[in-house]
Amino acid sequence: xxxxxxxxxxxxxxxxxxxxxxxxxxxxxxxxxxxxxxxxxxxxxxxxxxxxxxxxxxxxxxxxxxxxxxxxxxxxxxxxxxxxxxxxxxxxxxxxxxxxxxxxxxxxxxxxxxxxxxxxxxxxxxxxxxxxxxxxxxxxxxxxxxxxxxxxxxxxxxxxxxxxxxxxxxxxxxxxxxxxxxxxxxxxxxxxxxxxxxxxxxxxxxxxxxxxxxxxxxxxxxxxxxxxxxxxxxxxxxxxxxxxxxxxxxxxxxxxxxxxxxxxxxxxxxxxxxxxxxxxxxxxxxxxxxxxxxxxxxxxxxxxxxxxxxxxxxxxxxxxxxxxxxxxxxxxxxxxxxxxxxxxxxxxxxxxxxxxxxxxxxxxxxxxxxxxxxxxxxxxxxxxxxxxxxxxxxxxxxxxxxxxxxxxxxxxxxxxxxxxxxxxxxxxxxxxxxxxxxxxxxxxxxxxxxxxxxxxxxxxxxxxx
Numbered sequence: 001x002x003x004x005x006x007x008x009x010x011x012x013x014x015x016x017x018x019x020x021x022x023x024x025x026x027x028x029x030x031x032x033x034x035x036x037x038x039x040x041x042x043x044x045x046x047x048x049x050x051x052x053x054x055x056x057x058x059x060x061x062x063x064x065x066x067x068x069x070x071x072x073x074x075x076x077x078x079x080x081x082x083x084x085x086x087x088x089x090x091x092x093x094x095x096x097x098x099x100x101x102x103x104x105x106x107x108x109x110x111x112x113x114x115x116x117x118x119x120x121x122x123x124x125x126x127x128x129x130x131x132x133x134x135x136x137x138x139x140x141x142x143x144x145x146x147x148x149x150x151x152x153x154x155x156x157x158x159x160x161x162x163x164x165x166x167x168x169x170x171x172x173x174x175x176x177x178x179x180x181x182x183x184x185x186x187x188x189x190x191x192x193x194x195x196x197x198x199x200x201x202x203x204x205x206x207x208x209x210x211x212x213x214x215x216x217x218x219x220x221x222x223x224x225x226x227x228x229x230x231x232x233x234x235x236x237x238x239x240x241x242x243x244x245x246x247x248x249x250x251x252x253x254x255x256x257x258x259x260x261x262x263x264x265x266x267x268x269x270x271x272x273x274x275x276x277x278x279x280x281x282x283x284x285x286x287x288x289x290x291x292x293x294x295x296x297x298x299x300x301x302x303x304x305x306x307x308x309x310x311x312x313x314x315x316x317x318x319x320x321x322x323x324x325x326x327x328x329x330x331x332x333x334x335x336x337x338x339x340x341x342x343x344x345x346x347x348x349x350x351x352x353x354x355x356x357x358x359x360x361x362x363x364x365x366x367x368x369x370x371x372x373x374x375x376x377x378x379x380x381x382x383x384x385x386x387x388x389x390x391x392x393x394x395x396x397x398x399x400x401x402x403x404x405x406x407x408x409x410x411x412x413x414x415x416x417x418x419x420x421x422x423x424x425x426x427x428x429x430x431x432x433x434x435x436x437x438x439x440x441x442x443x444x445x446x447x448x449x450x451x452x453x454x455x456x457x458x459x460x461x462x463x464x465x
């Protein structure tokens with residue numbers, strides 16, 4: 001039949017939208033028009049639209065696939081079902097008994113399983129377990145990567161060592177597997193490990209005279225933080241004329257917190273500082289000491305080692321760790337006891353001997369009196385009938401205190417108060433032991449019948465000889 005032109009009579013008004021009974025859809029938009037033509041979409045999610053040329057309907061496709069990780073594969077697949085494995089980066093088909101890769105170029109491995117990372121200094125050890133699915137080719141390498149820093153190291157076996165980490169930084173690590181078709185997804189992140197750091201700076205650094213020309217004894221307190229690794233050495237540096245350029249005296253030969261610096265120039269001003277060393281490296285320098293000027297030491301010169309003043313009632317005062325660098329020692333004291341008592345004298349004991357009344361102290365002879373009693377610094381406190389807290393002075397020289405082949409000898413000069421009178425007395429004697437003296441204790445002779453009174457002061461000196 002020949003085509004005929006559809007003509008609209010002049011003046012005819014067409015309603016909009018065009019009603020269905022006049023050949024229209026009755027809809028006001030293209031979306032509404034399409035929805036009016038299609039079957040209802042409710043409860044048809046995941047279905048596809050099908051037409052037989054006359055009518056349309058929603059149907060479930062005969063073959064569908066989903067995507068996800070290995071653990072997200074369909075739980076009850078039907079033979080022929082497809083699944084895109086995002087870990088293997090390939091399609092898989094369910095054969096009825098297993099999922100088989102159907103990728104055009106082959107599948108990559110599944111991710112490895114990460115282990116527990118550990119540190120040695122600035123090197124991390126990253127263990128892992130290889131996947132049970134290698135993809136479509138054997139795994140050639142595994143690669144561990146740090147976060148932060150993205151430092152990557154590859155190896156064929158576990159664990160993988162990663163070097164070049166930054167001190168004091170927290171790290172986690174992941175591992176990937178590689179075969180001929182590519183790289184797997186990364187494993188989960190490892191535990192966090194923080195690398196160790198260099199030590200902090202030593203504190204309380206001091207410089208003291210040793211009694212020997214051109215020397216200084218440098219002492220310090222260990223830093224509050226060793227950086228997470230044990231301190232192995234200390235470096236002592238000095239600067240002449242208090243300048244900013246430092247010379248290393250010791251490259252650290254022990255973990256002792258003191259060192260004797262030698263070779264200094266007499267009458268030159270020095271300052272000293274100390275650095276701590278651990279397995280990571282050398283820490284920051286301490287604050288410098290006050291100015292120290294080496295002097296020429298005359299034979300017999302006295303050098304102060306330590307001073308103690310009693311703040312409250314005390315049973316004894318002890319000087320320990322006495323340097324063994326002098327010829328003789330001297331104790332100067334001003335001392336009183338807290339109560340009046342006959343023979344409430346002050347005794348000097350050595351090397352921790354404080355319990356044996358007869359063998360712990362110096363022995364001496366004064367006139368016809370012999371034995372232990374006269375070895376005390378008799379009369380430094382009030383005797384019977386006198387008042388308590390009467391101070392008396394005394395000076396005790398201890399000779400050849402470092403010798404180990406002869407008994408030690410001493411001499412003392414002290415003031416004595418008996419009743420209303422007082423006088424000075426010279427005393428001499430010895431300690432029947434050949435051991436070198438490394439500590440000295442001053443105590444009331446009668447074993448805490450009274451105490452050393454507050455403000456009693458004791459100073460230990462070294463004598464060059």
